[in-house]
Amino acid sequence: MTESRSEERQAGPLTYRGKAIPESTTDQRLLDRRGPADWVHTDPWRVLRIQSEFVEGFGMLSEIGRAVCVFGSARIKPETPYYELGEAIGSRISKAGYTVITGGGPGLMEAANKGANEAGGPSVGLGIELPFEQSLNQYIDTGVTFRYFFVRKTMFLKYSQAFVVLPGGFGTLDELFEAITLVQTGKVTRFPVILVGTRFWGGLVDWIRENLLAEGLISPHDPDLIHLTDDPDEVIEIIRKAHAELASKEESAAVAELGEAMHDAERA
Numbered sequence: 001m002t003e004s005r006s007e008e009r010q011a012g013p014l015t016y017r018g019k020a021i022p023e024s025t026t027d028q029r030l031l032d033r034r035g036p037a038d039w040v041h042t043d044p045w046r047v048l049r050i051q052s053e054f055v056e057g058f059g060m061l062s063e064i065g066r067a068v069c070v071f072g073s074a075r076i077k078p079e080t081p082y083y084e085l086g087e088a089i090g091s092r093i094s095k096a097g098y099t100v101i102t103g104g105g106p107g108l109m110e111a112a113n114k115g116a117n118e119a120g121g122p123s124v125g126l127g128i129e130l131p132f133e134q135s136l137n138q139y140i141d142t143g144v145t146f147r148y149f150f151v152r153k154t155m156f157l158k159y160s161q162a163f164v165v166l167p168g169g170f171g172t173l174d175e176l177f178e179a180i181t182l183v184q185t186g187k188v189t190r191f192p193v194i195l196v197g198t199r200f201w202g203g204l205v206d207w208i209r210e211n212l213l214a215e216g217l218i219s220p221h222d223p224d225l226i227h228l229t230d231d232p233d234e235v236i237e238i239i240r241k242a243h244a245e246l247a248s249k250e251e252s253a254a255v256a257e258l259g260e261a262m263h264d265a266e267r268a
């Protein structure tokens with residue numbers, strides 16, 4: 001990143017200003033093994049800070065109810081077609097009864113939070129400490145700023161039931177592929193991954209089929225894990241359908257379990 005050093009930095013619950021702003025971020029100090037030795041020697045203690053970040057996140061998010069994460073570029077400006085699409089998506093998700101969760105930053109994260117906020121629904125931002133000025137966008141009503149990317153990623157996954165991915169760069173691709181990998185490996189079972197923007201994402205989806213699938217690097221049904229649309233209403237349809245199917249599977253499993261328990265009781 002080439003952004004200049006800022007006048008303010010948020011790190012978890014802390015705000016640093018002016019000369020108090022540390023030279024590096026918490027993530028950098030954890031991950032940079034070539035850093036000064038004193039940081040390396042504090043790693044065992046760092047575990048406690050990581051633990052506290054999980055505790056803070058779990059505490060804050062455990063009551064948000066059904067939620068959908070919206071990911072997308074931090075760089076897209078208001079009053080552009082993708083920003084307006086982000087607002088429409090945030091609004092529809094909110095009207096469908098889901099909390100909107102984003103990365104809390106500018107661009108398409110802000111657009112989705114704005115749509116949710118203006119629709120009167122809960123609008124959550126999970127921000128991240130970055131090496132340049134960054135505050136949660138103004139359309140968030142519940143927000144937390146994390147020090148560690150991996151803790152924040154756990155929160156996105158643990159507290160949402162669908163991922164909606166708008167156009168974006170490396171950050172968005174990272175979030176998209178992490179989600180798909182977790183769905184593919186059965187680590188998360190409950191949610192659809194929906195790409196919004198056929199012109200933007202179409203090439204990637206074709207590439208996945210023509211290369212990953214053709215070379216046998218993914219299973220034949222894996223491309224179906226990704227939905228692709230331009231239509232905010234279809235986004236909601238996909239989410240509703242996936243959740244209805246899941247509810248019916250869970251209901252069948254519960255009925256089967258009850259049947260087995262009754263059978264066992266009769267035999268006893």
Ligand SMILES: C/C(=C\CNc1ncnc2c1ncn2[C@@H]1O[C@H](COP(=O)(O)O)[C@@H](O)[C@H]1O)CO
Nearest residue numbers: 071072073074075103104105168169170171172
């Ligand atoms: C680059 C700028 C701001 C960066 N601010 C961010 N704030 C919160 N979350 C972010 C930020 N940048 C990336 N993310 C995460 O990655 C996704 C967007 O990354 P992309 O590379 O822009 O696609 C997003 O979903 C966030 O979770 C400009 O001011």
